[in-house]
Amino acid sequence: MRSRAWPVLAFSLLLLSGCASGGPWVEVGGERFRVEIADDDAERARGLMFRDRLEDGTGMLFIHEAEEPQAYWMKNTRIPLDILYFDNARRLVTQQRNVPPCSGGDRCPAYPSDQPARFVLELNAGEAERLKLQDGAELTFGEGIPPVR
Incomplete structure (x- = not known):
């Protein structure tokens, strides 16, 4: 009985490890990032x-x-960010690096x-900068990214 339980346990652990790191992800510069998706006006x-x-x-x-053309601002954003813009072909077209937080409201x-x-x-x-993005x-879109036409 012990020999039958081991494959089931191993398979279960594999599934759980996939779930723990699951969710939508993208890859850029050879590195994978879990992402939240903002695909409507409110988000x-x-x-x-x-x-x-x-x-x-x-x-x-x-x-x-x-x-x-897109433009982002840091209104009410408390953390510095890199803002990376990609075209329809998912090629990087603009980088705004080390954008500082802004508490200036509409003056950001x-x-x-x-x-x-x-x-x-x-x-x-x-x-x-760390990834040396150019x-x-x-x-690259991974699992969990909604289909885009």
Whole structure:
């Protein structure tokens, strides 16, 4: 009986380990990041506002309906971020690195994309430099990312 229980236990542990690290993820610069998805107006407007920290290895992926010029700001954002803009082909077109928090309300500056973008990935400040990201880097979508047309 012991020999039959071991494969079941091993399989169960494998499933649990996958669930613990589960959730949507993206990969950029050869590294995987678990992401929260902001794919409607309300989620995109709130973004990472009012957060005191962003866990290592995580970020927020903003999905827009169309590829067009984008601009993000740090209103009510308490943590410095890298804001990475990607086009329809999921190629990095603009990097706004080490963007500081802003408590200035509507006086916070905008950080625009230099080219039209459809996807925006926000990571902790310093990640783009650490990964040595260059324009043209590819963003890979993993499990849990909604289909995009």
